Amino acid sequence: MSGILEISRLTVTLPTPDRPKPVLSDVSLSIAEGQAVGLVGESGSGKSMTARSIVRLLPPGARVEGAIRYQGTDVGGLRGAALRELRAGVPMIFQDPRAHINPVRTIGDFLTEALRIRGRVGRRQAEQRAVRVLGEVGIADGGRRLRQYPHELSGGLLQRVMIAATLLAEPKLLLADEPTTALDVTTQAEVMAVLDELRRERGLAMLFITHDLELAAAVCDRTAVMYAGRVMEVRASAALHDDPLHPYTAALTAARPSLERRADRLATIPGRPLSAFEAPDGCVFCERCPHVREGCRTRRPELRPMSDGEVACLRAEELQAASHG
Amino acid sequence: MAEQIKEPILELAGLRKTFGEAVAVDDVSLTLPPAGAVAIVGESGSGKTTVARMIVGLERPTAGRITACGRDRSAPPRSARERRRRGGEVQIVFQDPYSSLDPRQSPGAAVEEILRLHTSLSAPRRRERVAELADLVGLSDRHMAALPSALSGGQRQRVAIARALAAEPRILILDESVAALDVSIQAQVLNVLADVRERTGVAYLFISHDLAVVRQIADDIVVMRHGSIVERGPAARVLDEPGHPYTRLLRASVPRPGWRPTRKEQEKA
Numbered sequence: 001m002s003g004i005l006e007i008s009r010l011t012v013t014l015p016t017p018d019r020p021k022p023v024l025s026d027v028s029l030s031i032a033e034g035q036a037v038g039l040v041g042e043s044g045s046g047k048s049m050t051a052r053s054i055v056r057l058l059p060p061g062a063r064v065e066g067a068i069r070y071q072g073t074d075v076g077g078l079r080g081a082a083l084r085e086l087r088a089g090v091p092m093i094f095q096d097p098r099a100h101i102n103p104v105r106t107i108g109d110f111l112t113e114a115l116r117i118r119g120r121v122g123r124r125q126a127e128q129r130a131v132r133v134l135g136e137v138g139i140a141d142g143g144r145r146l147r148q149y150p151h152e153l154s155g156g157l158l159q160r161v162m163i164a165a166t167l168l169a170e171p172k173l174l175l176a177d178e179p180t181t182a183l184d185v186t187t188q189a190e191v192m193a194v195l196d197e198l199r200r201e202r203g204l205a206m207l208f209i210t211h212d213l214e215l216a217a218a219v220c221d222r223t224a225v226m227y228a229g230r231v232m233e234v235r236a237s238a239a240l241h242d243d244p245l246h247p248y249t250a251a252l253t254a255a256r257p258s259l260e261r262r263a264d265r266l267a268t269i270p271g272r273p274l275s276a277f278e279a280p281d282g283c284v285f286c287e288r289c290p291h292v293r294e295g296c297r298t299r300r301p302e303l304r305p306m307s308d309g310e311v312a313c314l315r316a317e318e319l320q321a322a323s324h325g
Numbered sequence: 326m327a328e329q330i331k332e333p334i335l336e337l338a339g340l341r342k343t344f345g346e347a348v349a350v351d352d353v354s355l356t357l358p359p360a361g362a363v364a365i366v367g368e369s370g371s372g373k374t375t376v377a378r379m380i381v382g383l384e385r386p387t388a389g390r391i392t393a394c395g396r397d398r399s400a401p402p403r404s405a406r407e408r409r410r411r412g413g414e415v416q417i418v419f420q421d422p423y424s425s426l427d428p429r430q431s432p433g434a435a436v437e438e439i440l441r442l443h444t445s446l447s448a449p450r451r452r453e454r455v456a457e458l459a460d461l462v463g464l465s466d467r468h469m470a471a472l473p474s475a476l477s478g479g480q481r482q483r484v485a486i487a488r489a490l491a492a493e494p495r496i497l498i499l500d501e502s503v504a505a506l507d508v509s510i511q512a513q514v515l516n517v518l519a520d521v522r523e524r525t526g527v528a529y530l531f532i533s534h535d536l537a538v539v540r541q542i543a544d545d546i547v548v549m550r551h552g553s554i555v556e557r558g559p560a561a562r563v564l565d566e567p568g569h570p571y572t573r574l575l576r577a578s579v580p581r582p583g584w585r586p587t588r589k590e591q592e593k594a
Contacts (some may be wrong), residue, residue: 257541
């Protein structure tokens, strides 16, 4: 397959005063050209760390094993200009746009700076291009916006400015880390609509990080569920949402209240989400799993192909047969 | 709840709040029955948090009346005693559990302090009560003895709920109190809230933007937009057959499989 991004057996360990702590282990994930892949998980599951690994924005001293290939090139070997090139070509948008823009510079400065310095484009031409990308994200009066400051824009509008900024580099892959979490639902719908259009019009591939399984199911072609620094299940989004193979995915779906009906009690997952460094031996989810067997505590399940995707659970076939039988 | 006619435990009548020229809350009236659960739903700028802040006395209403437990609280309390009495009637849990606890005080001490202030329990009885409250929200002795920095967000939020319940309020205001929690923790806290209401008869004013959470917790829903109420009714009716176009928009904006996000209009401002 023609993957624009191939992550294979990515393991990241961070140094701490007492001992090195793993944050990701054996993460494998691929994104095809123009495809949107959702990365879903709770706090500490490693989803942001996975995205940061792609553009090598890891904390100092991080040890990286495994490989990440972007358009066939191993990003681990990139240095200097080549690394800057990668970061410019694979832009990232974040949850809080206000934390990622200089509040005392105008939107115009923000959008044209890279073009003028890196691309050596003249001011007028840079501004024209800025207005054009603003138009692409649905901001019609771009000329006026260029002269405004971040505080004059609402959160949703500012997030669209961020998306517009990423387009200036003509990216093939966009990393989006909870880009709509801080927004109101109606604003979230608008920002998602913009991202959706860009994907279709530009053939933009996207790694979309979210804690919201329903949002991933709605906007991504495939979804990967992470837990304690590992990928638990990767499948076509709708299949994963409607008919989860991994007990963790199923538990996550069941724990979320429904808009359609009120549950007598919500199905809870005992305990709390674990980070990779506190995960038990064997399956990382075994201590909270309702289907745990003795073997789950000793053998760590690998991510392996099953039905239309991949799953890391020793009992997946058995459980699937039981739920369909 | 509709069949019984009970004196409301909380009543807001014609509540209004302006900040300079801006009208944050405009003519909001609602009632909360004893042991009821009413949700205020809305987006940023809807005025839902300002309503909550007026009820607990963090903002002073420009106009209108707030009655809790049969007593008017539209004006600031005139004495420490009155302030404390109000605290015993209405408590609030905020969204961010990281900024609502004293970092140097253990959860056990925080809850004990409230018991000392709001009840006449003896020291041994207070210790028992701390353990009961911890149990109610699903925290262990170890959690209650730790410092907040050693606890996760969900655990901290449960501490905040336990502390609020320590005052034995008749009304608990939950202002986006589960919004920042992980899905699996959120489910635990929502179940705890349902249990607590059943066991203690506390009434909830639940402020949220999350319609699915609201459906799970509330009997009635009030939808606010730009400071005013645009729709109200039983939770199932408002969510299944929304009458106001704005409620329909909110409902349609919730992502689900097969959902196609759409651009609403050209942006304003």
